[in-house]
Amino acid sequence: MGGRLSGGTAWLVYGITACVMVFVMAPLLVAISISFSAAPFASFPPQGFTFDWYRQVLVDPDFIDAFSFSIGLALASTVTSVALGLPAALALQRSNIPAASVMQGVLLSPLIFPVLITGLALLQFYSAANMQQAVVNLYIGHTLVTLPYVVRTVTASLQLVDRSLEEAARTLGADRWRTFRRVTIPQIAPGVAAGALFAFMVSLDNYPISMWLSDARAVPLPILLFQRMSSVFDPSIAAMASLMILVGAAAVVVLERLVGLRRAMGI
Amino acid sequence: MEIKSADLALSGLTKTYGHSLAVDNVTVRIGTGEMVALLGPSGCGKTTTLRMIAGLIEPSGGDILIGGRSIVNVPVHKRNIGMLFQSYALFPHLSVGQNVAFGLEMRGVRKAEAARRVTDALTLVQLDHLAERLPTALSGGQQQRVALARALVIEPSVMLLDEPLGALDKSLRESMQVELRQLQQRLGITTVIVTHDQEEALTLADRIVIMRAGKLEQIGTPQEIYSRPVSRFVAGFIGASNFLRGHVAGSDGGTTLVALQGGARVTVPTQAGASGEVMVALRPEAIQVQPFAGQNDAAPNTTQATIEQIIYRGSLTHLYLRLDDGAPLLAFHQNRAGERAPAELSPGGRVVARWTEENNHLVADR
Numbered sequence: 001m002g003g004r005l006s007g008g009t010a011w012l013v014y015g016i017t018a019c020v021m022v023f024v025m026a027p028l029l030v031a032i033s034i035s036f037s038a039a040p041f042a043s044f045p046p047q048g049f050t051f052d053w054y055r056q057v058l059v060d061p062d063f064i065d066a067f068s069f070s071i072g073l074a075l076a077s078t079v080t081s082v083a084l085g086l087p088a089a090l091a092l093q094r095s096n097i098p099a100a101s102v103m104q105g106v107l108l109s110p111l112i113f114p115v116l117i118t119g120l121a122l123l124q125f126y127s128a129a130n131m132q133q134a135v136v137n138l139y140i141g142h143t144l145v146t147l148p149y150v151v152r153t154v155t156a157s158l159q160l161v162d163r164s165l166e167e168a169a170r171t172l173g174a175d176r177w178r179t180f181r182r183v184t185i186p187q188i189a190p191g192v193a194a195g196a197l198f199a200f201m202v203s204l205d206n207y208p209i210s211m212w213l214s215d216a217r218a219v220p221l222p223i224l225l226f227q228r229m230s231s232v233f234d235p236s237i238a239a240m241a242s243l244m245i246l247v248g249a250a251a252v253v254v255l256e257r258l259v260g261l262r263r264a265m266g267i
Numbered sequence: 268m269e270i271k272s273a274d275l276a277l278s279g280l281t282k283t284y285g286h287s288l289a290v291d292n293v294t295v296r297i298g299t300g301e302m303v304a305l306l307g308p309s310g311c312g313k314t315t316t317l318r319m320i321a322g323l324i325e326p327s328g329g330d331i332l333i334g335g336r337s338i339v340n341v342p343v344h345k346r347n348i349g350m351l352f353q354s355y356a357l358f359p360h361l362s363v364g365q366n367v368a369f370g371l372e373m374r375g376v377r378k379a380e381a382a383r384r385v386t387d388a389l390t391l392v393q394l395d396h397l398a399e400r401l402p403t404a405l406s407g408g409q410q411q412r413v414a415l416a417r418a419l420v421i422e423p424s425v426m427l428l429d430e431p432l433g434a435l436d437k438s439l440r441e442s443m444q445v446e447l448r449q450l451q452q453r454l455g456i457t458t459v460i461v462t463h464d465q466e467e468a469l470t471l472a473d474r475i476v477i478m479r480a481g482k483l484e485q486i487g488t489p490q491e492i493y494s495r496p497v498s499r500f501v502a503g504f505i506g507a508s509n510f511l512r513g514h515v516a517g518s519d520g521g522t523t524l525v526a527l528q529g530g531a532r533v534t535v536p537t538q539a540g541a542s543g544e545v546m547v548a549l550r551p552e553a554i555q556v557q558p559f560a561g562q563n564d565a566a567p568n569t570t571q572a573t574i575e576q577i578i579y580r581g582s583l584t585h586l587y588l589r590l591d592d593g594a595p596l597l598a599f600h601q602n603r604a605g606e607r608a609p610a611e612l613s614p615g616g617r618v619v620a621r622w623t624e625e626n627n628h629l630v631a632d633r
């Protein structure tokens with residue numbers, strides 16, 4: 001938005017924005033600052049300054065396993081969500097399939113159901129179906145909760161695409177597939193990227209699904225964090241949390257570079 | 268650029284949405300190189316007709332033929348039709364040059380030849396210097412010219428334009444109309460343009476198709492439509508018109524005498540089937556208005572009236588008259604340079620309105 005605010009309104013808006021920023025950022029800053037604390041227990045304000053916790057965490061095999069497992073799981077469910085969500089959104093938006101709104105409702109329903117309950121239901125389903133592979137179960141469970149984010153953002157950006165662009169492409173000699181690839185995709189790319197980012201982040205810090213479905217060998221990072229927290233609450237946990245924040249921030253930056261996330265989110 | 272255009276025929280073309288008929292049995296033949304305007308009020312089915320020709324909407328009935336071949340079963344991308352949209356529909360992620368090249372690329376035209384043809388097409392619309400720009404960095408008029416180049420470069424058999432100039436301001440619209448018309452005639456490309464602007468239809472089209480509620484009301488050259496409208500609807504839609512009610516009071520060879528409700532009589536060049544109650548259309552510019560001089564004139568095509576209002580409109584002065592039976596009559600006075608309204612006329616004044624027989628035209632009262 002190009003307009004400039006002035007006078008009292010400006011101060012009000014800046015003030016509220018500042019409050020929101022503090023509210024959102026403060027807990028993150030607390031975690032990050034504790035991760036550099038020299039004290040043996042996590043406490044705020046931090047005392048001293050050290051990289052020791054990072055040194056310790058980065059060679060901790062449990063952490064490395066959980067971290068790489070979480071990243072892999074998040075990537076896999078993101079890719080799957082995009083692969084399934086993109087065609088689904090396209091079908092919902094662009095073809096006259098019957099009961100499209102019902103189907104959209106079903107696809108988006110994991111957003112509404114309490115995730116904890118979804119996880120429990122999945123656990124019961126898997127045991128009934130005798131599915132014992134925790135990795136596969138987690139992958140399916142995470143995809144289930146990340147898919148709606150992709151469907152939602154892609155549907156929204158498809159709605160915004162000027163239909164006459166696609167029609168112009170068709171009259172110019174592009175069949176449906178080439179129209180999609182050459183015209184539709186470039187238009188919705190930022191929306192797809194935004195959906196993918198949501199999916200990735202939702203999977204990366206998902207606790208309620210993983211809690212039910214993980215086992216001793218398949219441990220996502222949030223589960224590990226929780227286990228550690230209940231035994232020793234030292235700043236290494238803050239270091240792990242900070243590394244997760246770093247991954248999230250990196251994902252945002254990369255996508256911004258690739259497709260202009262800001263445009264997708266209408267900022 | 269050489270374009271091998273073809274003729275276009277719509278035969279009984281129909282589109283129903285549920286129970287409503289958006290387009291109702293439209294039959295029209297458009298010759299090679301001809302430009303036809305679809306004109307009609309909002310919702311009369313112009314866009315639907317055009318989109319059926321393009322293949323973007325499937326007809327419920329009837330046939331569409333290009334060069335004598337039915338195309339209803341040919342998918343959009345194989346119809347070789349150039350279409351212009353009101354929103355321009357330029358691909359925002361492609362440069363002007365890439366936009367124009369799009370259709371050639373889809374046809375697998377070799378790079379070097381495509382580049383030459385893109386330059387030619389952009390030169391045609393005087394935008395060859397902007398090939399590298401993104402469409403968002405162009406004005407509305409420039410964007411529509413790019414869209415025109417993009418549609419022309421594929422050498423379409425038929426061009427379809429859906430209110431292509433609707434988003435432009437008046438003066439730009441008028442200059443684009445002239446440009447469009449010259450280009451269309453030079454390339455000899457069969458064109459259908461949708462508009463609800465009668466001026467645009469008169470300026471651009473070889474023939475005008477007037478549509479009403481999905482049906483074809485009248486087809487003809489602008490002059491035919493203007494001077495011989497078939498119905499009150501057509502006469503009122505193109506230009507302004509007076510409608511005088513009366514009944515046929517006699518006929519001698521080429522002339523029919525009509526007695527108007529207010530007592531005046533008019534003579535009409537005889538039209539087939541005229542009898543009983545009729546309606547006479549009379550263009551306001553055909554009426555001469557003079558101050559009433561005192562003597563009663565009983566000749567036909569003359570009536571006394573009172574001036575209600577005089578409105579100066581630049582080249583014309585609009586005179587709103589009221590006949591003695593209360594019927595309104597509108598007359599246009601052509602102003603000479605520098606002149607305002609005719610000085611001897613003023614509101615409330617008695618006048619005599621006169622016109623000649625060939626300006627009277629019987630229309631259907633619908």
Ligand SMILES: Nc1ncnc2c1ncn2[C@@H]1O[C@H](COP(=O)(O)OP(=O)(O)OP(=O)(O)O)[C@@H](O)[C@H]1O
Nearest residue numbers: 284288289307308309310311312313314315316463
């Ligand atoms: N998808 C649709 N479903 C139902 N009715 C429709 C649909 N599209 C158009 N119509 C109806 O068909 C009729 C013709 O519409 P069309 O868009 O062809 O009008 P138009 O002559 O182009 O009008 P305008 O000058 O406003 O653009 C209208 O009554 C419209 O409401």
Ligand SMILES: [Mg+2]
Nearest residue numbers: 313314315461
């Ligand atoms: Mg329309």
